[in-house]
Amino acid sequence: MTALENTSPAARGRRRWRRLNASMLVGGALVALVVLAALVSFVWTPHDAVHVDAAHRLAPALSDGYLLGTDKFGRDVASQLLVGARTTLFVGIVAVGVAALVGTPLGVLAGMAGGWLSEIVMRANDLLFAFPALLLAIMLGAVFGASTLTAMIAIGVATIPAFARVARGQTLGVMHTEYVLAARAAGRSRLAIALRHVLPNIASILIVQASVSFAIAILAEAALSFLGFGTPPPTPSWGRMLQESQELLFSTPRLAFLPGLAIALAVLGFNLFGDGLRDWLDPKLREHR
Amino acid sequence: MTHVPDTAVATGPVLTVDDLGVQVGPVNLVQGVGFTIGSGERLGLIGESGSGKSLTALALMGLLPEGLRASGSIRLRGVPDDLLGTGERRLAKVRGRTVSMVFQEPMTALNPVMRVGDQVAEVMLLHGTRNSRAEAAAAAVDLLDRVRLPDPRAMARAFPHQLSGGQRQRVMLAIALANDPALLICDEPTTALDVTVQAQMLDLIGELAAERNTALLFITHDLAVVATVCQRVLVMYGGRVVETGDVYDVFTTPRHRYTEGLIAASDLSVVDGRGRLRTIPGAVPNGGEFPDGCVFRTRCPAATTRCERTPEWSGPPGHGFACWHPVGEDR
CATH class of the missing domain: 3.40.50.300 (P-loop containing nucleotide triphosphate hydrolases)
Known part of the structure; x- marks a missing residue:
C-alpha cells in the first residue's frame, strides 16, 4: 500500500502545490496581471480613459502626471491599457465560450456516433474551417454593424472547428478504451458515458485548446480592431490603440510598443497557463513529479 | 418490466x-x-x-x-x-x-480520471439498487472490503493509477458484483x-x-x-x-x-x-x-x-x- 500512504488531504494539498510548474506560474502571473488590470479599471484609472486632453497631446511618459504619456488625441495611455484589458478578456471569454460550447458537443457527438452523422458534422466543420475567419468577421460586421460583440461571435464561430476536431479525435481514442467497454458492460447509457467518461478524459486537451484559442481570439480582436471592424471608438482596445499609432510608429514608437507588448504578454500568458494547467490536471502525472 | x-x-x-x-x-x-x-x-x-x-x-x-x-x-x-x-x-x-463482466486487462478497464469508489458506487446508482449517493458510497467501501482490498476507505478515494494490477482487478470484480x-x-x-x-x-x-x-x-x-x-x-x-x-x-x-x-x-x-x-x-x-x-x-x-x-x-x-x-x- 505504499502508493496510498500519502492520501490525507493535507499531503495531497502539499503535493499539488509542489507540482505547480514553471510555465503555469509564469503564465498564471501574466494572466493574473491582465485580469487584475481589467478589474482595477472598473474602480480606478489614473485618468478618464476616454477623456481628450487637447493641451497635452503626445505627452511623453512621466510628464504632467501621465505615467505612460498620452496618445495623439491627448488620452492617457496607461488608463487606456487598463480599460483595454477588459475588452481583451471579454472577447476571449465570449469567443472561446461560443467555440467550446458548440464545438465540443459536436465533436463528442461525431466521435461517439460514427457513421453518416459523424460525416455530416465533420464535413460541415471542414466547410467552416475553410472559410477565412477574418472574412467572416468582416461579413458579420457589415451585416450587424461593427461592434465588440459581433467581432467576438465571429471569432467564436470561426474557432468552432478547432474544438470539434480536437474533441472528435480525443473521443474516438476514449471510445476504444477498455474502460468505456467496461462502462457499457456495467450498463451505462451513451449519455452517461459521454458525460462521465469521455468529457473528463478529454478535458485536459480541451483546456489546452481553450488557452490557445483564447490567445488567438485576443490576436484576432486586435487585428479586427486594427482594421476597423472590431471594437468601435471610443471604447479602448489594444488593437485599436495599435491602429491609431500606426502613422506615429517612427516618431512616437511608445504608442505602438505599449499595446503591442500588452497583447504579446497576454497571448504568451494564456499559452503558458494552458500548458501548465494541462499537466496539473492530469491525474496520471500527479505522483510522478 | x-x-x-x-x-x-x-x-x-x-x-x-x-x-x-x-x-x-x-x-x-x-x-x-x-x-x-x-x-x-x-x-x-x-x-x-x-x-x-x-x-x-x-x-x-x-x-x-x-x-x-x-x-x-x-x-x-x-x-x-x-x-x-x-x-x-x-x-x-x-x-x-x-449480467456483468470482468475484463482481461485491469490496467485500462477503469476510468483514469474517476476515483475508484465513485466508479463502484456509480454502477449501483445507475441501476437504482441503492437509493442515495451516500448509501452507494458506503456500499462501495463495503464491496472494496469484500474483495479484500486493504484499507477500503483510502482505496475508495484513490485514482486507478495508484493501484496495482491485482488491486484494480479486485475493483473490477467489486463493480461486477455490485448489483448481485x-x-x-x-x-x-x-x-x-x-x-x-x-x-x-x-x-x-x-x-x-x-x-x-x-x-x-x-x-x-x-x-x-x-x-x-x-x-x-x-x-x-x-x-x-x-x-x-x-x-x-x-x-x-x-x-x-x-x-x-x-x-x-x-x-x-x-x-x-x-x-x-x-x-x-x-x-x-x-x-x-x-x-x-x-x-x-x-x-x-x-x-x-x-x-x-x-x-x-x-x-x-x-x-x-x-x-x-x-x-x-x-x-
Whole structure:
C-alpha cells in the first residue's frame, strides 16, 4: 500500500502545490496581471480613459502626471491599457465560450456516433474551417454593424472547428478504451458515458485548446480592431490603440510598443497557463513529479 | 418490466445460448455455439487465442465491436426477450444488473480520471439498487472490503493509477458484483496478473460467486484455472464448440483431438525426444480462414478425408464432442 500512504488531504494539498510548474506560474502571473488590470479599471484609472486632453497631446511618459504619456488625441495611455484589458478578456471569454460550447458537443457527438452523422458534422466543420475567419468577421460586421460583440461571435464561430476536431479525435481514442467497454458492460447509457467518461478524459486537451484559442481570439480582436471592424471608438482596445499609432510608429514608437507588448504578454500568458494547467490536471502525472 | 430474477420462483438455466454465431460480412467468426449455465453453476470456456472465446462473451453482453453481427438466440433468466435483437437502451438495463463482466486487462478497464469508489458506487446508482449517493458510497467501501482490498476507505478515494494490477482487478470484480448479478462473465481475469496474485483472485471469484449463487462463465486459455474454478467446461476452436462436459471427464478422458492436444500441451512433465514441451502443430488460422468441415483438420494428427465434412455432435448437448475420429476409437 505504499502508493496510498500519502492520501490525507493535507499531503495531497502539499503535493499539488509542489507540482505547480514553471510555465503555469509564469503564465498564471501574466494572466493574473491582465485580469487584475481589467478589474482595477472598473474602480480606478489614473485618468478618464476616454477623456481628450487637447493641451497635452503626445505627452511623453512621466510628464504632467501621465505615467505612460498620452496618445495623439491627448488620452492617457496607461488608463487606456487598463480599460483595454477588459475588452481583451471579454472577447476571449465570449469567443472561446461560443467555440467550446458548440464545438465540443459536436465533436463528442461525431466521435461517439460514427457513421453518416459523424460525416455530416465533420464535413460541415471542414466547410467552416475553410472559410477565412477574418472574412467572416468582416461579413458579420457589415451585416450587424461593427461592434465588440459581433467581432467576438465571429471569432467564436470561426474557432468552432478547432474544438470539434480536437474533441472528435480525443473521443474516438476514449471510445476504444477498455474502460468505456467496461462502462457499457456495467450498463451505462451513451449519455452517461459521454458525460462521465469521455468529457473528463478529454478535458485536459480541451483546456489546452481553450488557452490557445483564447490567445488567438485576443490576436484576432486586435487585428479586427486594427482594421476597423472590431471594437468601435471610443471604447479602448489594444488593437485599436495599435491602429491609431500606426502613422506615429517612427516618431512616437511608445504608442505602438505599449499595446503591442500588452497583447504579446497576454497571448504568451494564456499559452503558458494552458500548458501548465494541462499537466496539473492530469491525474496520471500527479505522483510522478 | 422487471429484470430481477426471482431465484425462489424462477427455475431452469440462468443463461441459454442457442446456435450463436458471429459474422463479419460473409465470414463466420463464431458458429453454432450452444450451451446453458444453471444457477450458481461455473462453466469454463477454453481454447487458444483466436478460437472465438472473447467474441462469444462480447456477443452475450451485446458489446460486439462495430461491423460484427450476432445471430442465434441468447436468453437470460428474468429477461423476457431474447438478448439478440433487444435494443441498446433495454440491454443497458440488463448489463451490470443481471449480467456483468470482468475484463482481461485491469490496467485500462477503469476510468483514469474517476476515483475508484465513485466508479463502484456509480454502477449501483445507475441501476437504482441503492437509493442515495451516500448509501452507494458506503456500499462501495463495503464491496472494496469484500474483495479484500486493504484499507477500503483510502482505496475508495484513490485514482486507478495508484493501484496495482491485482488491486484494480479486485475493483473490477467489486463493480461486477455490485448489483448481485445472476451471471458473471470473466474474460481471462487473471491472465494479466502475477502468478502469485492469480490464485488469490481465483479463490476470491469462486468464493464471492458461491456465496451469492452467481452463475459463472469463465473464459481462459489456462486449463489449470478451469480445473480449479469450474465444474463444466466448453472447448472452443475455430469459432465452434468442439467438446463439452464435466471438467473431470473432459480433462481425464478427452474425446476430441483438439482437447487432447490442449491437455497434452499443458502437461509440463511430458517432453518429446529432444526435451521440448509438447505443442499442437501449426498455428490458429486467422478468422475466416478455417477449413470447411472439421475446423481442426488442418492441424489434427488423425484427420482423414472424412473430416472434410462437418462432424456431427456425439452425445447429449451438455456432454459430448464433434469429431469423426475421437480419441479411443479406431479409424
